[in-house]
Amino acid sequence: MECFVQLHLLTAYPPSNLNRDDLSRPKTALVGGAERLRISSQSLKRAWRTSELFGDRLAGHIGTRTKRLGDDVLKQLTEGGVAEKKARDWARRIANVFGKLKKSKDDGSTEAMHIEQLAHFSPEELAAIDQLVKRLIESGKEPTDEDLDLLRKHHTAADIALFGRMLADDSGFNTEAACQVAHAITVHKVTVEDDFYTAVDDLNRGEEDMGAGHIGDTEFGAGLFYLYLCLDRQLLLDNLGGDAQLASRTIAALVESAATVAPTGKQNSFASRARASYVLCEKSDAQPRNLSVAFLKPVEAGRDGLLANAIEALEKERERLDRAYGDGDTNATVMDTVKSKGSLNEVIAYAVEGMGHG
Numbered sequence: 001m002e003c004f005v006q007l008h009l010l011t012a013y014p015p016s017n018l019n020r021d022d023l024s025r026p027k028t029a030l031v032g033g034a035e036r037l038r039i040s041s042q043s044l045k046r047a048w049r050t051s052e053l054f055g056d057r058l059a060g061h062i063g064t065r066t067k068r069l070g071d072d073v074l075k076q077l078t079e080g081g082v083a084e085k086k087a088r089d090w091a092r093r094i095a096n097v098f099g100k101l102k103k104s105k106d107d108g109s110t111e112a113m114h115i116e117q118l119a120h121f122s123p124e125e126l127a128a129i130d131q132l133v134k135r136l137i138e139s140g141k142e143p144t145d146e147d148l149d150l151l152r153k154h155h156t157a158a159d160i161a162l163f164g165r166m167l168a169d170d171s172g173f174n175t176e177a178a179c180q181v182a183h184a185i186t187v188h189k190v191t192v193e194d195d196f197y198t199a200v201d202d203l204n205r206g207e208e209d210m211g212a213g214h215i216g217d218t219e220f221g222a223g224l225f226y227l228y229l230c231l232d233r234q235l236l237l238d239n240l241g242g243d244a245q246l247a248s249r250t251i252a253a254l255v256e257s258a259a260t261v262a263p264t265g266k267q268n269s270f271a272s273r274a275r276a277s278y279v280l281c282e283k284s285d286a287q288p289r290n291l292s293v294a295f296l297k298p299v300e301a302g303r304d305g306l307l308a309n310a311i312e313a314l315e316k317e318r319e320r321l322d323r324a325y326g327d328g329d330t331n332a333t334v335m336d337t338v339k340s341k342g343s344l345n346e347v348i349a350y351a352v353e354g355m356g357h358g
């Protein structure tokens with residue numbers, strides 16, 4: 001089984017603001033001396049793992065990332081008839097298993113139930129918490145140290161297996177991410193633009209004031225993005241306890257999500273949903289490599305158009321690297337909408353091939 005699966009995608013987004021910085025501008029990066037639009041890996045991964053597609057394909061194998069576990073446990077305990085004071089104490093002790101609490105003592109506030117850092121809970125851990133809460137309600141006795149043994153090193157959370165988790169207070173239960181995702185960048189230089197807009201008051205008849213009820217502006221950009229991700233299939237399999245069937249489903253869901261799921265930022269304003277026009281899937285045991293070097297010189301539209309020229313630049317750079325290092329994947333699979341070549345199903349099948357069924 002080849003260890004690494006590498007995906008290279010080209011996706012064109014119309015005017016959009018998919019991923020904003022602290023000033024609400026589209027994120028950018030300076031690459032090859034030219035400004036590019038950028039979508040952070042965090043934004044992409046969250047969009048994929050929380051998408052309806054990912055949830056459908058991996059139902060029952062998705063974790064929950066939150067710092068508010070204590071709130072939910074407290075609600076269950078009090079609704080089950082446990083006195084408020086006891087319920088708060090027990091909820092804090094359960095939440096504290098997964099991370100240090102924001103407040104060392106319970107001051108009666110909601111924040112006193114919260115973990116300082118986001119924790120990613122596997123389905124097995126959430127099930128163990130639910131079972132413990134039920135026992136506490138039935139017995140009315142405080143949780144023992146044995147009851148609070150809630151962390152699980154082995155789990156079936158596909159999103160944790162892919163993107164990892166870090167528990168600062170108990171590193172023995174950390175999961176190393178099997179998937180690395182690069183920040184997506186436009187293959188060409190861009191200029192972030194301003195959209196000035198007005199909102200009209202429907203009940204303003206214009207008898208006294210002809211002006212708008214609200215004025216504002218938002219910034220946006222448009223471009224063709226290159227996205228790279230690398231998946232360690234053996235590590236994914238290990239993270240999922242050797243379940244080859246679940247690992248295959250996880251890979252398939254990842255590839256489909258990367259090609260079809262867009263970040264949700266400002267979608268109501270721009271409806272900038274897009275699908276990849278080009279996907280290259282490579283498998284090998286060789287050291288992986290990002291092909292963004294193909295776009296250090298910004299691509300221009302020219303006679304053949306931006307997408308066709310970007311595909312050509314990517315494939316030429318891949319050929320150059322393969323020739324120089326001699327370790328390329330000669331069986332790599334491509335979906336190319338410009339040439340009506342290949343399909344997403346073929347890419348998924350190639351990415352999953354060799355995983356076995358477990």
